[in-house]
Amino acid sequence: MCTIQVPTKNSKPIWLSNPSYTHLLSKHPTLLSLLQNSNSNSHLKQIHAHILKSHDPNSLTALLEFSALSDPKRLDYAIRIFRSLNPPTIFAFNTLLRSLSASNHPHQSVHLFLEMLHCGIAPNKYTYPFVLKSFSAELALLPGKTIHGHAVKAGSASDPFVHSSLINIYSICGEIMDALKLFDRTPNRDVVCWSAMISGLVRQGRFREALGLFNEFQIAGLEPNESIMVSLLCTSAHLGALEQGKWVHMYIQRNGVHLSIKLGTALINMYCKCGVVEDALKLFGKMKRRNVLVWTALISGLAINGMGRRALDMYQEMLRAGIRPDSVTFVAVLTACSHGGLVEEARECFDAMRREHRLIPKVEHYGCMVDVLGRAGLLNEALDFIKSMPIEPDIVLWRALLNACSMHRNVEMGEFVGKFLIHQDPLYDGNYILLSNVYAQAKRWADAIVVRNIMKERGVKKCPGCSTIEFNGVVHEFFVGDKSDPQFKELRPMLDEMSRRLKSAGYVPTTSEVLLDIDEDEKQEVLCYHSEKLAIAFGLLNIDSIMPIRIVKNLRACVDCHSATKIISMVFDREIIVRDRSRFHHFKGGACSCQDFW
DNA sequence: CTAGGGTTAG
Numbered sequence: 001m002c003t004i005q006v007p008t009k010n011s012k013p014i015w016l017s018n019p020s021y022t023h024l025l026s027k028h029p030t031l032l033s034l035l036q037n038s039n040s041n042s043h044l045k046q047i048h049a050h051i052l053k054s055h056d057p058n059s060l061t062a063l064l065e066f067s068a069l070s071d072p073k074r075l076d077y078a079i080r081i082f083r084s085l086n087p088p089t090i091f092a093f094n095t096l097l098r099s100l101s102a103s104n105h106p107h108q109s110v111h112l113f114l115e116m117l118h119c120g121i122a123p124n125k126y127t128y129p130f131v132l133k134s135f136s137a138e139l140a141l142l143p144g145k146t147i148h149g150h151a152v153k154a155g156s157a158s159d160p161f162v163h164s165s166l167i168n169i170y171s172i173c174g175e176i177m178d179a180l181k182l183f184d185r186t187p188n189r190d191v192v193c194w195s196a197m198i199s200g201l202v203r204q205g206r207f208r209e210a211l212g213l214f215n216e217f218q219i220a221g222l223e224p225n226e227s228i229m230v231s232l233l234c235t236s237a238h239l240g241a242l243e244q245g246k247w248v249h250m251y252i253q254r255n256g257v258h259l260s261i262k263l264g265t266a267l268i269n270m271y272c273k274c275g276v277v278e279d280a281l282k283l284f285g286k287m288k289r290r291n292v293l294v295w296t297a298l299i300s301g302l303a304i305n306g307m308g309r310r311a312l313d314m315y316q317e318m319l320r321a322g323i324r325p326d327s328v329t330f331v332a333v334l335t336a337c338s339h340g341g342l343v344e345e346a347r348e349c350f351d352a353m354r355r356e357h358r359l360i361p362k363v364e365h366y367g368c369m370v371d372v373l374g375r376a377g378l379l380n381e382a383l384d385f386i387k388s389m390p391i392e393p394d395i396v397l398w399r400a401l402l403n404a405c406s407m408h409r410n411v412e413m414g415e416f417v418g419k420f421l422i423h424q425d426p427l428y429d430g431n432y433i434l435l436s437n438v439y440a441q442a443k444r445w446a447d448a449i450v451v452r453n454i455m456k457e458r459g460v461k462k463c464p465g466c467s468t469i470e471f472n473g474v475v476h477e478f479f480v481g482d483k484s485d486p487q488f489k490e491l492r493p494m495l496d497e498m499s500r501r502l503k504s505a506g507y508v509p510t511t512s513e514v515l516l517d518i519d520e521d522e523k524q525e526v527l528c529y530h531s532e533k534l535a536i537a538f539g540l541l542n543i544d545s546i547m548p549i550r551i552v553k554n555l556r557a558c559v560d561c562h563s564a565t566k567i568i569s570m571v572f573d574r575e576i577i578v579r580d581r582s583r584f585h586h587f588k589g590g591a592c593s594c595q596d597f598w
Numbered sequence: 599c600t601a602g603g604g605t606t607a608g
Contacts, residue, residue: 065599094599129600164601195602202603230603265604296605328606335607367607400608430608556608582608 060085061092068099075099090121097130106134110143123150125159132165141173158187164196171200189220195227207235211244224251226263233266237273240552240579243470245270259287265294272301275550275577275584292323300332304583306593308340315349327359334368338375339583341597346372367397374404375597379413395425402431406438414438422454429455429462467535467553471542478534487538494537495529501571502564510560532561532578540572548575556580557598566590 060081068078082088082096093116100109113131116123123131128151135144148166151157157166163186170179183189183197194217201210214232217224224232229248236245249267252259259267264287271280284290284298295318302311315333318325325333330353337346350369353359366389373382382401386393398421405414418435425431432455439448455462465480482488509527527533532553539549557565557580569576570590578585586593 069599091599098599126600133601159600161601166601168602190601192601197602199602225602227603234604260604262604267604269605293605298605300605326605331606338607364607369607371607396608403608 061089061095064092065095068095072099072103075103087119087121090116090124090127093121094124094126094130097127097134101130101133101137106137107140109134110140113147123154123156125156125162128156128159128162129165132162132169136165136169136172139173141169141175144169144173160188160190160193164190164192167193167196167200171197171203174204176200176204176206191222191225191228194222195225195231198228199231202231202234205238207238210235226257226260229257230262230266233263233270237266237270239475240274240468240550241470241475242274242276242550243473245274261287261289261291261294265297268294268301269297272297272305273579275305275579275586277302277305277307290321290323292318292326292329295321295323296326296329296332299329300335303332303336303339306339306584306586306595308336308342311336311340312342312345325353325357325359327362327365330357330359330361331364331368334365334372338368338372339594339597341376343372343376343378363391363394363397366391366393367400370397371400371404374401375407377404377408379404379408379410383413395421398424399430399434402434402438406434406441409438409441411438411442411444418451422451426458427460429460432460433462463555465531465553465555467531467551469535469539469543469549469551471538476535476538478531478538480531481529482531482534483529485534488534490541491534491537494541495533498533498537498540498568502567505567505571507564507567510563527560527564530558530561532557533564536565536568536576539576540574545574548577550577550579552579554581556582557585562592562596562598566592 064078064081064085067074067081078096078099082092085092093112097109097112100106100112109131113123113127116127128147131147132144135141135147144166148157151162151166156162163182167179167182170176170182179197179200183193186193194213198210198213198217201207201213210231214224214228217228229252232248233245236242236248245267248270251257252263252267257263264283267283268280271277271283280298280301284294287294295314299311299314299318302308302314312333315325315329315336318329330349333349334346337343337349346369350361350365353361353365366385369385370382370393373379373385379401382404386397386401398417402414402417402421405411405417414435415438418431418438421428421431422435432451436448436451439445439451467478468475469478470476476487478485478487511527532551535551535553536549539551543549557578562585565576565578565585565587567590568574569587573589576587578587580598583594583598585598
């Protein structure tokens with residue numbers, strides 16, 4: 001006799017919210033009655049025993065499906081049931097492949113797929129999406145291509161699900177051209193096919209192309225689904241294109257789109273990355289469910305907007321709300337500390353991460369700590385910290401130290417770290433620039449020039465400064481010293497006006513970072529044409545005077561642009577918000593939100 | 599039984 005414990009009133013039927021389980025259970029009403037209110041493994045075993053006695057293969061498959069999909073921990077159990085099937089059905093194979101594709105070890109799919117072929121069972125249109133999903137997770141391009149070939153031969157490649165899965169794996173593996181080729185050849189593109197392609201472009205950082213494709217999508221008269229909206233928000237966040245991000249938000253509101261947790265996270269992230277923290281907070285307040293990703297997006301958003309203290313408060317609130325922080329949360333929390341100069345708080349968080357939250361710090365967490373210590377000027381301590389690390393420091397971490405050396409004008413350490421980094425990563429321009437800055441700040445011009453020459457000899461090009469500004473829904477781009485730009489003529493009077501007003505406000509250009517072997521006047525001239533200043537001039541000329549001027553640039557803010565922008569915000573009485581490659585600067589009334597600490 | 603999407607150090 002098999003005894004099944006009667007479920008109590010309070011036990012939660014957790015899987016009933018998941019459509020696949022309801023589907024499964026509806027096919028097997030007996031199982032439904034037994035499993036509906038039970039979530040314990042002993043029940044599972046009892047039911048298993050019961051089914052074995054009844055010799056009902058259908059029930060056994062149903063139990064396999066239940067074990068494979070209800071909880072990742074039950075996958076082993078599912079495999080044991082699978083092994084008892086002789087021969088396993090295509091459905092059993094698919095179910096296990098489906099479970100593996102969502103598990104932490106998707107690579108096992110390949111063995112199962114081969115076993116399937118070995119058993120003489122032909123994969124069907126359900127098999128391919130699962131296998132491809134597993135391979136995507138592993139970035140396994142070649143196996144993916146093999147599966148592609150299989151699907152073509154089997155006549156399944158034109159199935160819309162298989163087709164989208166193929167577009168997805170090619171773009172995840174960086175083979176955008178192949179993904180586009182498939183996309184172009186799609187006969188009746190459904191929305192998911194578009195969304196696979198758009199998200200593929202976004203994933204590869206090809207934001208302009210993604211926007212272009214979305215434009216085509218709209219022309220085709222289709223309505224975006226949630227995935228496309230998330231991809232668009234991600235694009236807006238990367239480009240700092242607030243207008244476009246707001247458009248998506250308006251679309252959501254106008255069409256009564258359900259604000260899912262993913263969509264909410266994407267919106268919060270977009271507002272933070274566009275420098276509009278208030279709107280991010282407003283949205284956060286409206287969200288009914290908040291998981292660790294939502295909280296982390298907000299904490300990191302506050303951090304990059306110079307609200308380190310507020311970010312830490314948020315983190316405490318998250319703990320009080322019973323949400324467990326993950327490894328990414330700690331990156332955000334430590335970033336908040338580093339941008340806010342909160343050294344002690346950072347140390348506490350770093351310790352709490354291990355002790356209280358049982359998370360092993362990864363290289364990025366050590367990197368954050370080096371950044372915290374380095375920015376605070378504790379360079380020797382930062383170096384000792386690196387020496388005591390139980391894992392190998394990476395290039396990014398060393399670069400944080402070099403950056404700190406440059407900030408705090410420590411030539412000895414800067415020279416050592418800079419040379420080491422150039423040796424490690426000779427093709428990266430940033431290392432040369434930082435080292436030559438370190439020399440220039442110490443007025444060691446000859447050394448600075450040597451570094452620049454080595455860079456030139458090796459054909460390493462300095463990434464040109466570029467600033468963008470959104471106006472009337474169009475993103476305008478300005479490059480450093482780009483006098484050939486037709487807009488430059490129009491900007492000229494405003495640039496002169498800026499110069500005049502800056503001078504009368506007592507502004508003195510900071511030329512220590514200009515390395516060219518030229519005289520002081522020329523250096524000042526070079527600084528005037530930094531892309532950021534061109535964009536500000538454009539903003540002052542075109543953007544409505546009650547609106548803040550929002551600029552996104554590709555490099556870190558240079559010292560001169562930073563001090564000049566502070567004064568411009570005062571003498572022109574304009575709020576100027578600049579996003580540099582790692583954080584925000586909110587300039588207002590002559591001061592910056594970063595408190596000159598970036 | 600199937601495809602797509604959210605947070606991450608400088």
